Amino acid sequence: MIKSLVDHSPDPVMLLRDGMIIYNNQHAADLFGVLNKNALISSNIFMSVSPTSLLPFQQLLLNQKQGSTVNFEEFIFYRHGGDCFEAEVKAIPVLFQEEKAVYLLIRDTKERKKTEELLLQTEKLMAAGQLAAGIAHEIRNPLTAIKGFLQLTEDHHNDTKPYFEIIHAEIDRIELILSELLTLAKPKEMKFKVMNKVKELLEDVTTLIETQAILNNVEIVTNMSSCTPSIECDENQLKQVFINLLKNSIEAMPDGGKIIIDLEVIQNSIQIAFLDNGPGIPDHLLNRVQEPFFTTKEKGTGLGLMISKQIIENHSGRFHLSSDAKGTSIIVTLPITYPGSEAVNI
Template identity: 55%
Template sequence: MNSSIVKFEKRLLLEKYLKESLIHHKPLLDCDSDAIYAMDLDGYFLPVNPACEQLFGYEAEEFSKLSYMKVIVLEHLERAFSFFYQSVDGKLQNFDCQIIHKSGEIIDVNITNYPILIDGKIVGVYGVAKNITEIKQKRKKYIEEMQHREEIYREIVEHSPDAVVIARNEEVLFANDTAVALIGALNKYELIGRNLFDFVDPCYYDVVEKRVKDVEKGSAVDFMEQRLIRKDGNKIEVEVKSIPAIYQNEPARHIIIRDITEKKRTQELLLQSEKLSVAGQLAAGIAHEIRNPITAIKGFIRLMEAANEFKQNYLEIINSEMNRIELILSELLLLSKPQKMKFKRGNILTILEHVKALIDTQAIMNNVEIEIQSFSEIPSFICDENQLKQLFINFLKNSIEAMPNGGKITIEVGLLESNQIQLRVIDQGCGIPEEQLHRIGQPFFTTKEKGTGLGLMISLQIIDNHNGTFQIFSNQKGTTIVTNFPI
């Protein structure tokens, strides 16, 4: 039988089926805002509900004389016909395309096609068309806004004085010019696509991995000092902060890197300057401390000369006094000599005894007694002894100067259950006003007439270098400084 006759018969069968079977659903279909229609095997429309007239702009009689060819925009026509014929083959299809309204307006629609079966034969295709123009416009506007924001974000990041890297998992996705210069690369392409850990000092792998996991879970991590490895193999000191971000519509990490080489150098200069200042202030007391044993040594030597007799007990006293002079001078030289940080195991009680030997004379001249108390066996811990000596001298000097009428300084050393060594320096001075306590440690803030405020600021830096904590409590009866150091 001729195929055109077959199609015509199926068209008549389709019209009859729609007329008889859909009459019971007419009230429901009339309320639907989506255009519902049927198509014969040649793609000609049969309107089912009034929404077809609103969406396509044609009245029912006009609409039934139209086919896909007339309403689908040319650019989408081949694709739409492909989906239509797949539906004729019995497959449900859903796709987006554009149609031309009778007025000429282009409308974005989402179309669902599925076959109509009568007596086991496909006689046509049902179509449901939903107007998605507004959704498409909103989506387009959203994409444009996102692209605009990303351009602004990229512009800000590109000109940031800090090195900025965008990473996902361990892969570098983006790096600004500052990051390229910091790592010593020739261009961004030497960084993009590389593994982030290629530039991390292996000593920091564990802590960096933990921070990466925290950020990927949605938590920001604050600045932390670590070392990076440049392209030339040199290591640099940096501060790194990481926050969750969206890059190219996917989760990523925004990493801020600050070169702190100059900051570290400045800290070392301040540290050395304060050490020299402390050494100078201690000089008068130390000169007096050295003069006393020298006088004793000279006296015993003269006694032996006068008696023309060697006495062992005199020699022991002389040797003891010489050892004391040697200890004081070595401590003073160590304090004033520029040194890089050197962490090794040390005993806090031994360090305190050395500091007490240095500052005892100044304390006695000010009628101040210094007492060291230990409440348990104190284990050694990793520290920089020279820095801790400077820290304890600063604490004791401040306490002595706060007691112009004399008094007692008690240094209590104990072991906490949290596996920390606690040091408490308690004086009987005039105290610090409560409203000024929060400013303690700020640069150039001091309660002394001729002070600079740098001493305590440097002390706090030393505590931070040892991963310690600092607290200060004060009233009119005195001040207590509490410092904890992890073992």
């Protein structure tokens, strides 16, 4: 009976007696990195527990042995390959082969924590969107009046024209920030159509950004597959993403450098990699650069990367950022569209 419960449990389960594993299911074998279910039997569970978790884990087993109610507790374990993982554990006293044993239920917390993180990020985005819409509308109205009166005043002060040009430039920048805030609050309707010119789109974007690259002593190198399959996309939105990623790389290399754009077909996807050899993003900031309003730039809005990621995900694609002292890499993966697929608007 107990064996059947263990074998049919959707979670990793072990039966212990005095710390020795006397039975387990295949899920437990998979979790601890062994192929054969029986490979764990007769091994000591304490050998797979991290030293930092050993005393609390022993206390957990002792508590259940004494009849205390034991809830799920988190511990760190080692797999047979050597890497560690966090898991929540519940110990239940049972009878196995007419002797006392411990029914140990183990759940890897990685997926749960990933889901919690995703929910938290979603809540942040919703709050940021509502805040952004309010700020944008409140600023845009007085800004329109300021701009109008500035133009009237400018006509009567030709001698201070350079100052007015600076003011206009700063107002334009405020309007750009407001547009990004409104995009965050209410993304533009995406008009999807099937396109087989991703290579040409990247070449257009590269040509557009090349002047800024030259001025900043940055070389852009492209390695693109000569033939790219069709994808279903909003061309303008993708162009916005590519421009934003290239501008970020250029601005990250004030002393010059190189950007490599790789375009290749991998299985059922088109993969576009943007690689630069800048100083990279410090580890303590890497997880924050995609948060709303977080920026390391003096004049940044903290929205560009987040909006870019959102656009790629709206295309059913993937957006992966990594960075170290040798540079930053952003890989965009977009699914290939096969003949017969229909474009949609979202």
